[in-house]
Amino acid sequence: MDFELSEEQSILKDSLTRLLADNYGFEERKKHMAAPEGWSAGMWGKYAEMGLMALPFAEEDGGIGGGPVETMIVMEALGGALALEPYFPTVVLGGGFLRLGGNDALRAELAPQVAEGSLKLSFAHTERNSRYDLNQVETAARKDGTGWRISGAKGVVIGGDSADRLIVTARTAGGKGDEKGIGLFLVDANAEGVTRRGYPMQDGQRAAEITLENVSVPADAVFGDPEDGLPLIHRVVDQGIAALSAEAVGVMSAMHALTVDYMKVRKQFGVPIGSFQVLQHKAVDMFVAIEQARSITYFATMMADSEDDAERARAMHAAKAEIGRGGTLVGQNAVQIHGGVGMTMEYAVGHYFKRMTMIDFTFGDSSYHLGRLAKMGGLFAT
Structure with a gap:
């Protein structure tokens, strides 16, 4: 290939x-x-x-x-x-x-x-009790003439404080946890009834807590079927996971490069610490983890547009599980080899590790996706 x-x-x-x-x-x-x-x-x-x-x-x-x-x-x-x-x-x-x-x-x-x-757009989906399951939606949308009225609260909306429009998930039918009855609505971020509280996250990215109180949405501002939007959410989130995997490869590669450079200039006992075999082994472990992450990212990228929902989901579960595992290994080794300076705000490597950690938790961490993949019988169907 x-x-x-x-x-x-x-x-x-x-x-x-x-x-x-x-x-x-x-x-x-x-x-x-x-x-x-x-x-x-x-x-x-x-x-x-x-x-x-x-x-x-x-x-x-x-x-x-x-x-x-x-x-x-x-x-x-x-x-x-x-x-x-x-x-x-x-x-x-x-x-x-x-x-x-x-x-x-x-x-x-x-x-x-x-x-x-x-x-600028933002996906307002996560709720206080939703964890990682995309079907856990309590925000409600009710018919109002030809349009809709939406009420609820969304949390950790990435880029939500600067977005012009919000793509909001809301329940049009059924109860919390039902896969049917979830709609996707385009909401003006400055509409009456929308309240935003923006803040910086640990990795420096921005997010917002968003409250919607009886917000009016016209009938033509709906994505797909307002009572069956979950398949669309899964498909877009899967594409997002493939993109996050690629970002993680960039983050991990930068941490590795910073660490190898540091090993060449930092001295202990009168010699560069890069001459110590145990640290060389750690640097190699980091490199192997990055190459494994790159390989699974290629696979996820190839599967991102797949029409086969199950096969696409397997690929994304596998990618997220491997990216989270490898990213943790690379980040921990990078900070450990740098020592105290790796934990400071004045040095870049700690910021990379924070971003890597946030990528791991976005749309489900490594353990969550490994469990989902196991329930599906592994990466390849038998």
């Missing part, structure tokens, strides 16, 4: 890597984090100029017609730079719902705005 990038994909990778290297050093990242939005509006504009926002959309919707491989390239580069901009919630998740569940009118209105960088 050919894993070589095409010429266009190689240009995308090189151009983005160069842009981030020139504009996203560790000190620059601190400045971006201190901005009112918690990220760089200037970099957001540069991403739009490069066409990154338009990547996943079809040409007829104002996009470039890229696929999971292009998303993988972008997310790995953003992970390597610890980029703070809300690309994942807007383009990967929001763009996924638009592409796969938006009607013609929604795509025509919103896709070009996302592509040019003028519209």
